[in-house]
Amino acid sequence: MPLRLVAIREQVLGPDGDLQQEREVNANGKPSALSGLGDLTLAVGGYKDLMQPFPDYGSTPDGAKVRIILVFLRIDRPVPPVALDGDAVAEVVVTPRAYSPPAYCLPLSGRLLVHDGHDFNSHHRRRDLVAATPGDPLQGRNANLYAYDFVRIDHQGALFQGSPDRKEDWLTFGAPVLAPVTGIVVEAVDGVPDNQFSRGEVVTPKVAESIDPLGLGNHVLVRAEDGRVSWLLHMEPGSVAVKTGDRVTSGQTLGQVGFSGDSLFPHLHYTVTDGAVYPSQGVPSYFAHFQRAPFSTGTPVAYGQVDSGDIIESDAQSGCHP
Numbered sequence: 001m002p003l004r005l006v007a008i009r010e011q012v013l014g015p016d017g018d019l020q021q022e023r024e025v026n027a028n029g030k031p032s033a034l035s036g037l038g039d040l041t042l043a044v045g046g047y048k049d050l051m052q053p054f055p056d057y058g059s060t061p062d063g064a065k066v067r068i069i070l071v072f073l074r075i076d077r078p079v080p081p082v083a084l085d086g087d088a089v090a091e092v093v094v095t096p097r098a099y100s101p102p103a104y105c106l107p108l109s110g111r112l113l114v115h116d117g118h119d120f121n122s123h124h125r126r127r128d129l130v131a132a133t134p135g136d137p138l139q140g141r142n143a144n145l146y147a148y149d150f151v152r153i154d155h156q157g158a159l160f161q162g163s164p165d166r167k168e169d170w171l172t173f174g175a176p177v178l179a180p181v182t183g184i185v186v187e188a189v190d191g192v193p194d195n196q197f198s199r200g201e202v203v204t205p206k207v208a209e210s211i212d213p214l215g216l217g218n219h220v221l222v223r224a225e226d227g228r229v230s231w232l233l234h235m236e237p238g239s240v241a242v243k244t245g246d247r248v249t250s251g252q253t254l255g256q257v258g259f260s261g262d263s264l265f266p267h268l269h270y271t272v273t274d275g276a277v278y279p280s281q282g283v284p285s286y287f288a289h290f291q292r293a294p295f296s297t298g299t300p301v302a303y304g305q306v307d308s309g310d311i312i313e314s315d316a317q318s319g320c321h322p
Contacts (some may be wrong), residue, residue, distance in 0.1 A: 001044070001074050001075065001076070002041050002042060002043050002044060002074075002075050003041070003042045003072035003073065003074060003075065003087065003088055004040055004041050004042070004072060004073055004074070004075050004079065005034070005037075005040040005041075005042065005050075005070060005071070005072055006026065006027055006034070006040075006071055006072065006073050006079050006080070006083045006086065007024060007025065007026040007027070007034075007069075007070075007071040007082070007083045007086075008024065008025045008026075008034075008053055008054075008068065008069070008070055008071075009022065009023075009024045009025075009068070009069040009071070010022065010023050010024070010054045010066065010067070010068055010069075011066070011067040011069070012064055012065075012066055012067075013064060013065045013066070013067060014061060014063075014064055015061065015062070015063030015064060020061075020064070023054065024082075025037075025053045025054075026081065026082050026083065027079045027080065027081050027082075027083070028081035028082055029081075032081075033053065036051075037050050037051060037053065038050075041075060042072065047130060048130065049128055049129045049130040049131075049140070051120070051125065051126065053120075055119070055120050062098075064095075064096065065093050065094065065095050066093070066094050066095075066096060067091055067092070067093045068091060068092050068093075068094075069089065069090075069091045070089065070090045070091065071083050071085075071086035071088075071089055072086050072087060072088040072089070072090070073086055073087050074087050099284060100286075101226060101228065101283070101284065101285065101286060102181075102224075102226055102286075103286040103287055103288035103302075103303045103304075104180035104181045104224075104230070104250070104272075104285060104286070104287060104288065105178065105179075105180050105181070105250050105251060105287065105288060105289065105314065105320040106150075106178075106180065106287055106290055106312070106313075106314050106320070107150065107177055107178050107179070107180045107230075107232055107268060107270050108150050108152065108172075108175055108176075108177065108178065108257070108268055109175075109176070109178065109313070109314055110152050110175070110313060111152060111153055111154070111155070111311065111313050112150050112151065112152060112153070112311070112312050112313060113150075113151050113152075113153045113157070113159075113309075113310070113311050114148055114149070114150065114306050114307060114308055114309060114310045114311075114312070115149045115150070115151045115267060115308075116148075116149040116308055117147070117148050117149075117306065117307035117308035117309075117310070118144070118145060118146045118147055118148070118282075118307060118308075119307050119308045121308070122147075122308055124142075124144040124145065124146075124147040124149075124271075125142070125144075125145060127142045127144065129141075129142065132279075141279040141280060141281045141282075142279065142281070142282055143231070143271055143273050143278060143279040143280055143281070143282050144271050144282055145281070145282030145283075146271065146272065146282045146283060146284050146285055147269060147270065147271035147282060148269070148270045148271070148306070149267045149268070149269055149270075150172070150267060150268045150269075150270060151170075151171070151172045151265075151266075151267045151268075152171040152172040152175055153171060153311070154171065158171070159171060159172075159265070164197070164200075164265075165197040165198075165199075165200065166197070167194065167195075167196070167197065167258075167259045167265075167266055170265060170266040172257050172266045172267055172268065173236075173257055173258070173259065173266040174236065174256050174257060174258075175256065175257045175268075176253045176255075176256060177220070177232050177235060177253065177254045177255045177256060177257060177268060178250075178251050178252065178253060178254065179222055179230075179248045179249065179250055179251060179252045179253075179254055180222070180230050180232075180250065180270070180287075181222060181224040181230060181250050182224070182225070182247075182248065182249045182250050183222045183223050183224040183225065183230075183247070183248065184222065184223050184245070184246070184247055184248075185220060185221065185222055185242050185243065185244055185245060185246045185247075185248060186221045186222070186223045186229065186244065186276045187219070187220070187221040187244055187276060188219075188220050188221075188240055188242050188243050188244050188246075189212075189216070189218055189219050189220075189240070190218050190235075190237060190238065190239070190240040190255075191211070191218070191237055191238075192208050192211060192212045192217050192218050192237060192260045192261060193205045193207060193208050193237055193260065194236065194237060194258050194259040194260050195208075195259045195260065195261075195263060196259075202263075202264055202265075208260065208261075212260070212261055214261075214262075214278055215261045215262025215263075216231075216233050216234075216261050216262075216278075217233055217234040217235060217258065217259075217260030217261020217262070217263060218234070218235035218236065218237055218239070218240055218255065218258060218260050218261070219231065219232060219233040219234070219235060219240075219261070220232050220235070220240060220242060220254045220255060221276050222248060222254075223276060227274070228272050228273070228274065228283060228285075229272065229273050229274070229275060229276045229280065230270065230271075230272055231269075231270065231271045231272070231273065232254060232255075232268060232269075232270055233261055233268070233269040233270075234257065234258060234259065234260055234261045234262075234263045234266075234267065234268065234269050235254075235255040235256060235257060235258045235260065236255065236256045236257065236258025236259070236260070237258060237260060239255040239256035239258065240254065240255040241253055241254060241255055242254055242255075250320070251320070272284075272285040284305070285305075286303055286304060286305055287301075287303075287304060287305070287306060288301075288302060288303055288320055289301070289302060289314065289315040289320035290304075290306075290312050290313065290314050290315055290320075291312065291313055291314075291315050292310060292311065292312055293311040293312070295313065300315040301315075
């Protein structure tokens with residue numbers, strides 16, 4: 001008989017196995033937190049891809065383990081707000097590891113908004129790996145797991161000046177795309193025509209659909225010495241200033257922000273992965289020498305992450321970028 005997932009419980013266990021933290025997503029509340037995870041029925045012999053509801057583990061001590069417990073009930077049983085037991089219980093135990101990769105520079109200058117990052121609600125995290133890899137979900141990869149959509153804004157947060165239906169009126173359009181790290185260009189693609197606005201809708205040229213099936217648009221991939229690959233997407237046709245095999249240095253102009261590929265408005269999509277083949281697995285990235293708003297009182301960040309909603313700019317005194 002099919003089962004229904006009725007609770008997801010997370011336990012953080014210390015090095016000695018003692019419980020240090022526990023939290024749960026269950027059917028309590030109207031709507032419940034579980035309702036945001038979609039269809040929770042599991043067919044016999046089937047599998048399902050679910051969003052991890054606990055994306056932040058906080059300051060987990062060295063040697064700690066994280067236990068994830070899934071509680072299921074038969075679909076003919078009512079779902080209680082809090083399930084104390086179940087018809088089936090599955091669990092997995094993982095050991096977190098520290099990850100502190102070298103920091104890169106921001107790929108755009110000026111006042112930037114992380115319009116969409118990789119937080120729990122970001123569309124970058126919401127890729128159905130089961131649908132993408134039918135029959136073998138363990139082979140699923142999400143290149144955008146730690147991605148960013150960067151846009152330039154003015155002091156009031158405006159994204160454009162003039163008409164939103166003119167790509168040239170967007171503050172990000174035409175902005176120089178800067179190499180975030182010194183490395184080798186492993187792919188450079190130009191010649192994909194820009195999208196156009198039509199009565200508030202985005203229209204992708206037919207030729208772009210055929211020559212750019214992945215929706216990357218004009219783009220540059222840079223492999224750093226640490227092996228990670230930076231993907232800089234949606235550039236303006238004719239602006240890509242490097243070619244495959246070139247060595248670039250941090251801060252070098254790679255092209256200009258355009259409106260090509262799978263883009264709803266002019267922005268720079270930036271992600272870092274463990275390989276140059278799509279889809280490679282997205283990995284965390286950190287940035288060096290930037291500031292967070294308010295800039296008048298902010299302290300420069302020498303090493304840190306950014307995410308959805310952050311307003312940032314490069315530290316002009318750092319030398320990270322001119």
